[in-house]
Amino acid sequence: MTPTRILQIGYGAFGATHLDAWARLLPAEAIMVADPRPDARTAAAARRPGIVAVADWRDGLASAEAVDILTPTDTHHAIAAEAIDRGRHVFLEKPMTADAAEARDLQARAGRAGVVVQGGLYFRFHPKARALRDIVRAGGIGRLRFLQGRFAGFKRARGDSGALLNDAVHFVDLFGWITGERAETVHAVTRDHFGRGSEDLALVTLTYPSGVVAHVETGYVQPGRWPDTVVPGAVTSKEIKVSGSEGAVEIDFAAETMVRHRVRHEFSGGLWRPVFGAGGPMAVPGADPVAVVEAELAHFLDCIRTGREPDAGLAECGVGLALVLDAARRSAADATVTKVGP
Ligand SMILES: NC(=O)c1ccc[n+]([C@@H]2O[C@H](COP(=O)([O-])OP(=O)(O)OC[C@H]3O[C@@H](n4cnc5c(N)ncnc54)[C@H](O)[C@@H]3O)[C@@H](O)[C@H]2O)c1
Incomplete structure (x- = not known):
């Protein structure tokens, strides 16, 4: 059954994007927004006339499914x-929880209540990431070897979390989704230059059971390349490179470019040399943040309707992802390569 009413809890920097996405899926009368800040409620009501805005989310819960x-x-x-x-x-927007213990607790509660819980793992619903995953699954770049991600740039450091939970979470999840594996070891190096108790630079190297390696760079202390579409005034890069035995794919999510390389190494004349095939830019449609969030929320509504487990559910994107990030924190604290917990 489609919910007759939804309640958006929180109308901060990402609030308008979610509200615009809901407005593409449901009529205004079916949407409520809760935020204790009066200016946030005024802004939400002005953006979508007809919605109900309340200060305390519990007041909206009674009439929301x-x-x-x-x-x-x-x-x-x-x-x-x-x-x-x-x-x-x-x-539940990313990071779903602060750690795996909290995610396990939500998983147990959701099992008892029989409700759908989906994480806001944006890039799983980005058309270019989906096209890349299809190429990888079809063997289009051969056997996976190395995944690189850069989610970094000069931007404000959030008060609620550091670069691991806030930023690395995106590509650590995306790489697990692309490889179809959970990382088994993590080596993280972090720094807290601002002295605020959480990292503003996080460099994370992951290994997977198949032998694939990934590296994710995040932070607020190094240059990015593009005005950020979500954080006003920030200049960031959101780009990945996925390489295999038969080629590679590069995506720049901010520039909305996707490039395919067809290349493999062959042994000739005593050396391993790259042999290039025809590659180049790929024509995969772009997607603004509202369209991507709309795709996430449409999937959520579909899972409620059908009762199926969401892509980005608590098992993978709550517990599984938090186990990797918990291991990254331990690795950074102990300066060691750390095994991801079971
Ligand atoms: N998927 C993505 O690409 C993406 C992008 C941006 C933010 N996010 C995530 O979305 C969440 C929110 O981010 P943001 O940048 O909008 O944060 P923000 O700090 O700008 O806004 C948070 C809002 O929540 C409100 N709030 C706090 N406690 C509340 C409560 N108990 N009930 C109702 N409202 C409450 C605050 O008043 C504020 O308006 C975070 O988890 C963040 O990681 C995800």
């Missing part, structure tokens, strides 16, 4: 736990 949580990370677990226990389906 599903909630969309986009509040600071340190509030995610408490709000999600209460909404689940009251039988509401939950869309």
Whole structure:
């Protein structure tokens, strides 16, 4: 059954993007927004006349079948736990929880309540990432070897989390989704230059059971290349390179470019030399943030309707992802390569 009403909890920097996406899926009367800040409620009501805006999310819960949580990370677990226990389906922005223990707790509650819980793992729903995954799954770049991601640039450091939870989470998840594996070891190096108690630079190297290696660079202390589409005033890069035995694909999510390389190494004249085939730019449609969030939320509604497990559910994007990030924190603290916990 399609929810007759949804409650968006939080209307901060990402609030308008979610509200615009909901407005493409549901009529205004079916949308409520909760935020304790009066200016946030005024802004939401002005953007979508006809919606209901409340200060306390519990006041909106009585008449909503599903909630969309986009509040600071340190509030995610408490709000999600209460909404689940009251039988509401939950869309929970990344990072779903602060750690794996919180994610396991939500998983147990969701099992008891029989509700759908989906994480806001944006890049899984980006058309270019989906096209790349299709190429990889079809063997289009051969056997995977190395995945590189850069999610970095000069931007404000959020108060609720560091670069691991806030930024590395995106590509650590994306790389697990592309490889179809959970990382088994992590080596993370982090720095807290601002002295605020969480990292503003995080460099993460992951190995997977198949032998594939990945590296994710995140941080706020190095240059990016493009005005950020989500964070006003920030200049960031969001790009990945995925390489295999038969080629590679590069995506620049900000520039909306996707390039395919067809190349393999052959042994000749005593050396391993690259042999190039025809590659070049790929024509995969772009997607603005509202369109990507709309795709995520449409999937959420479909899972509620059909009862199927969401792509970006609690098992992979809650517990599984948090186990990798927990291991990254331990690795950084101990300056060692760390095994991802079971
Ligand atoms: N998927 C993505 O690409 C993406 C992009 C940006 C943000 N996010 C995630 O979305 C979430 C929100 O990010 P943001 O940048 O909008 O944060 P923000 O700090 O700008 O806004 C958070 C809002 O939540 C409100 N809030 C706090 N406690 C609340 C409560 N108990 N009930 C209702 N509202 C409450 C605050 O008043 C504020 O308006 C974070 O988890 C963040 O990681 C995801």
